[in-house]
Amino acid sequence: MKALVTGGAGFIGSNVVDGLVDAGHDVAVVDNLSTGRRANLPDGIALHEVDVVDGSAIETAFAAERPDVVFHLAAHIDVRRSVEDPGHDARVNVEGTINVLRAAHRSGARRVIFSSTGGAIYGDAEAVPTGEDAPIRPLAPYGASKHAAEGYLALFASLHGLSTIALRYANVYGPRQDPLGEGGVVAIYCGALASGATAIVYGDGEQTRDYVYVGDVVRANLLAAESAATGSFNVGSGVETTVLELAERLRELGDGADFVPRHAPERAGEVRRSCLDATRARSAIGWQPQVELAEGLRRTLAHVAAGMR
């Protein structure tokens, strides 16, 4: 299959690229390298350095590649910046997705796999683990823009017959997540542990998250490409882990290092409990997580430590 991965130079996207290449597929990437890095890509992968907001440049890239399947991961992912500048967030996540859907349809793509979010869409859900039918209550523009983009996926399916699916990820972690960025607490803590710095816990540390390993997310994308399922599906471990537990697990992996987190004031707008029920993905696309948190953390820490040597 010919695959085009938008955001393919980023954390999850580059892992999707690796998964596709390993499975013998022909892969091209669209990425504006705003947070992604060319070095994340294997040699020989065509990279179109294009912004998804630029509709005509996206059309040109898609017309050149004529993909069978599009994995759309390019996005504005900074939740706090989405609060400060919701217009920018919407331009990239809503208009950018519309541009990708249009170009996919016009270039004859069979299917689009969209990277959505569970954690940022459901907000403070009443039922935890949270299923797909829970009320949509984003606490920030980022969740609202991702949900709006899902609406356009459904419209391109009904109006143009484009086969689409949205995967709503929990907190994804693993190799290549930026330890210095806003991305994920696992990467930030691994960076702190590997460099001898102190981890910061906002609030009491009892807030929970659902950590899903990036390799499992890659498998969800590959399975979604093969299936004909449409709609939105949670991709998470179904296990709630507090931030304090996460820090403790990393401390254990760090050979008894003196890794005691420092508490800072709670941050406004943070979800208290977040955990996804992925039962539907299991029955629809045959996906379930395989990498336990302890093993995933071990791999991530090894990767971060190797990068700092």
Ligand SMILES: NC(=O)c1ccc[n+]([C@@H]2O[C@H](COP(=O)([O-])OP(=O)(O)OC[C@H]3O[C@@H](n4cnc5c(N)ncnc54)[C@H](O)[C@@H]3O)[C@@H](O)[C@H]2O)c1
């Ligand atoms: N990391 C998580 O826990 C998580 C959770 C839920 C959903 N997601 C989604 O997964 C996807 C990938 O996220 P990630 O964590 O790998 O982030 P990332 O920042 O590493 O990857 C995003 C990629 O998109 C590129 N990009 C950004 N804006 C662009 C634009 N306007 N045009 C072209 N390329 C652009 C970046 O350069 C980067 O390579 C995103 O859609 C994100 O919303 C991530």
